[in-house]
Amino acid sequence: MAEQNVPRYQTIHEEILARLKQGLYSVGTRLPSEEALAKSFGVSRVTVRRSLEMLVSAGYLISRQGSGYTVSTLSPPSTTCLISFTDAILKSGRVPGARLIGIDRFDGDAPATVQALFDEPVVRIQRLRMVDGQPRMLVNTWVPTRLVPDLSDADFPEDGPNQSILRILVRRFGLEWGSACETIRPQLASDEVARLLGLAPNTPILAQACSALDDSGAPVFYDEVYRDSPITYELVGASRRERSE
Amino acid sequence: MAEQNVPRYQTIHEEILARLKQGLYSVGTRLPSEEALAKSFGVSRVTVRRSLEMLVSAGYLISRQGSGYTVSTLSPPSTTCLISFTDAILKSGRVPGARLIGIDRFDGDAPATVQALFDEPVVRIQRLRMVDGQPRMLVNTWVPTRLVPDLSDADFPEDGPNQSILRILVRRFGLEWGSACETIRPQLASDEVARLLGLAPNTPILAQACSALDDSGAPVFYDEVYRDSPITYELVGASRRERSE
DNA sequence: TCTACATATTAGTAGATACAAATTAGTCAG
DNA sequence: CTGACTAATTTGTATCTACTAATATGTAGA
Structure with missing residues (x-):
């Protein structure tokens, strides 16, 4: 049928x-x-x-x-800030890559901010996003274990068009989110982050945190990005928004 | 008629x-x-x-x-990143303020990035945005002198609902922009910025730069924001975007 | 009282139609 | 060939209509 x-x-x-x-x-x-x-x-x-x-x-x-x-x-310029890193890099004519650092499972022992959000067993996917072979940002994605039962290293290709973790979560596990909240903070690179990104210790970096919820308000994933490079948005003004306000 | x-x-x-x-x-x-x-x-x-x-x-x-x-x-959550500081603060129930530091005119002697963008005489409006009396961010706005012929201190109230510089430029001078590009960089606070915001020197801060163009592609204004506090976005996902993709 | 069913209300989709307004293409005079 | 006018094309706005699907409400039966 x-x-x-x-x-x-x-x-x-x-x-x-x-x-x-x-x-x-x-x-x-x-x-x-x-x-x-x-x-x-x-x-x-x-x-x-x-x-x-x-x-x-x-x-x-x-x-x-x-x-x-x-x-x-x-x-077209994305109106949301959740624009895919893969898309953005491909668009600029460079080659995006992703190195999987590790998949770790936490059961009550995740960092406080993550634990407070989910309050259930979670998986952390830690990846290093590359541009033309150079590490560019460190991405930690946290998802409830329940939603990704048989997650494995094979789900995260190092290159090709399907690196986007959002796309992987959506296509492979049917994850859906209805709203999200993203914050961008300035901070100094920790030793670990500096080492992974190849930066001098105490370099100022951007820390992006994004928590996404489904339509019922339950958290679906939590994303942390540490990056040295700037974030760029393209915006459209009055002309485009004519019909929405 | x-x-x-x-x-x-x-x-x-x-x-x-x-x-x-x-x-x-x-x-x-x-x-x-x-x-x-x-x-x-x-x-x-x-x-x-x-x-x-x-x-x-x-x-x-x-x-x-x-x-x-x-x-x-x-x-409703704004879909653009050009959300007004005034609106955001008012929404959170606090009192926004603005202290005008100075209005300076430049004729070819503006900083290189600004000069390259406009290539004509420009005005710099330097303001300190406050929340509940505490300085929160330093805002430098650059506009071509031609577009704001009789700009004066009186155009920038220290409080009230009309502090938004975008709103002032639009209402008072009829400025219009069609598209904009915003970047967010991590950096260390310079001595001047640290002093104005009341921070320790070399604190990591966010530097936002926004250049807005009119429909013909000519630059209308350039905005620099230096802030210690995080930037937050609310995003809407698939449900809302259903009709646009 | 509670449940199950029928009915009414309300938004969602889709069609045919008419005219207005802006643009484009064509025509004709000079 | 150029310029001005006309006609055709194409999108913008708006109405009426019909039906579908989801929800809410009211009613009768257990």
Whole structure:
């Protein structure tokens, strides 16, 4: 059976996005008109329009009245701060890597902040993210053992497109989170962090902490990142936010 | 004349938002149904629905099929990082303040990074942002002199709701920006910054730099923030982004 | 009183339609 | 060939309609 009740605007949205990523409509060119797309998909203009609006608000397309939809970019700026390290590095044309340092299980003996958040057995995945072979940041990810029953070293490839731990947790274990809270603190590199990142002791670094919760408010994962390099965000101003405030 | 061509869904959106802020519909309660709202506004259900969708995607409302729209919060998490310091502090129930240190004009003799960005005479507004009377961060804002012809000390109140420099620049001088790029770096407090913020020399701090551009790509302002305190973001995950990817 | 069922309410999806507004393309005069 | 006007194209706004799906409510039976 597996009857899926996915709305049509959703499938059409995904189809157009897939075409964009495939390069069927290249950057700067115009898409077929709403009318033509609606006809080709066999739906009304309203429905295809909804799909296009999603792509506009996601930043892929730009619509101009009387003119049409033009492809803006294939990698729109992320509006969240949970942007994937892998994506960001790939986008900048460099080679991302990940060295797994270790997977450790804790049962009540995790650091206080982590223990207070989860209050159940947790796994710590400790990885060193690399750029062009150089260590760039230390990432500690904490997840309840319950959610990742048979986690192993094999789940964390050292290279390739599937290094993102968020992607791994989502795809492999079906983890889902509804909201998250991220903080960025300044601090001095500890001896261990300095050694792993190849820095002088007491170098000022950024410590990012991110705790993600599911829709019921239960914690799903906790992420610590220690890095020497700056964090960069691209933001969009009034033009893009027009419809949301 | 001043004939305004504002779409109805926009005015209705604003009206409902105003009602929310006024407390007409309080948090946790249900709004009138789409049908009822449509009737009261004298528009179709589709139109009022569009307004409600905007409020849902902005985080004010939560919709449940068969149930209705409930008021989620009056201060939804910002999706951009350009959140106003004033707003954030007010939201946490503390009292924000701002001490103007000085307004200085530069004509070709600004620091290299600033000069490279603007390549024209600029003004530096140097302010100390306070929380409950304690200095919390040092903010240097650089704007082309051309855009703020008659800037003076009087434009920067020490307290009250209009401290936000972004708001001042927008309201008073009509500044607009289309996109921005923000970076966060770790560094050690210089003697001057340490003195102004009341920190020990060489304390690790965060240095935020934000450059904002208008739609044509010309720089509008450049902002430097030095702070000891962490930066916090609230993020929303898949549930909210459902319609944008 | 409590449960199970039927009914009403309410949002979600989708279509057809009409007109407005902006842009583009085409045409014609000079 | 150029410029001005016209027509066609294309998106933006808005209405009415119909049906589906989830939720809430009310009612009858145990």
